[in-house]
Amino acid sequence: MSETKEIGLELLKKIAQNASEINDTDRAVLSAQLGRDPRGLVGIGARCACGAPAVTITFPRLPDGSPFPTLFYLSLPSLVKEISRIESSGGMTPFNERLKDDAELAAAHERAHFSYVERRDLLEDIPEIAGKSAGGMPDRVKCLHALAGYALAVGEGVCPVGDEALAMAGWDPTVCRCKDIFEED
Numbered sequence: 001m002s003e004t005k006e007i008g009l010e011l012l013k014k015i016a017q018n019a020s021e022i023n024d025t026d027r028a029v030l031s032a033q034l035g036r037d038p039r040g041l042v043g044i045g046a047r048c049a050c051g052a053p054a055v056t057i058t059f060p061r062l063p064d065g066s067p068f069p070t071l072f073y074l075s076l077p078s079l080v081k082e083i084s085r086i087e088s089s090g091g092m093t094p095f096n097e098r099l100k101d102d103a104e105l106a107a108a109h110e111r112a113h114f115s116y117v118e119r120r121d122l123l124e125d126i127p128e129i130a131g132k133s134a135g136g137m138p139d140r141v142k143c144l145h146a147l148a149g150y151a152l153a154v155g156e157g158v159c160p161v162g163d164e165a166l167a168m169a170g171w172d173p174t175v176c177r178c179k180d181i182f183e184e185d
């Protein structure tokens with residue numbers, strides 16, 4: 001695939017209801033957010049109140065040919081930092097304990113997994129990663145960034161663990177904290 005694969009808004013919206021097309025400044029902003037150029041970028045999954053990308057949508061095969069299962073990834077530094085804080089303070093353990101004990105949550109997490117794969121397959125079904133999702137789904141929580149990014153892009157009610165992680169992080173779509181983070185350290 002070329003680096004500038006065109007994915008129309010109609011398809012992006014099927015992949016994630018909060019998705020939007022890449023604009024002229026997104027690549028530069030993402031490079032600053034990620035500390036590297038975004039690879040295989042096909043859309044923005046969600047945005048900060050200021051318009052900066054908050055979640056990337058990546059084509060499931062990178063320009064170098066390698067398969068890439070992580071369709072949605074959190075890029076917004078303020079939110080990445082909050083989710084990292086939750087992870088490093090042991091925030092994943094209670095989720096994993098609940099997934100063992102709470103059949104309803106476990107079933108919802110598994111449904112989130114299948115929905116993730118279906119959404120990614122709308123771009124292309126890549127055999128090497130067939131049936132694989134991200135973040136520990138279908139039965140574990142291994143990366144809250146992946147689950148929070150997923151939840152932010154697709155909207156509430158699809159990935160309950162990601163929804164909870166966003167709430168724990170104090171995510172508010174009407175508040176921009178981009179300036180704070182770039183002025184800190």
Ligand SMILES: [Zn+2]
Nearest residue numbers: 048050176178
């Ligand atoms: Zn912002």
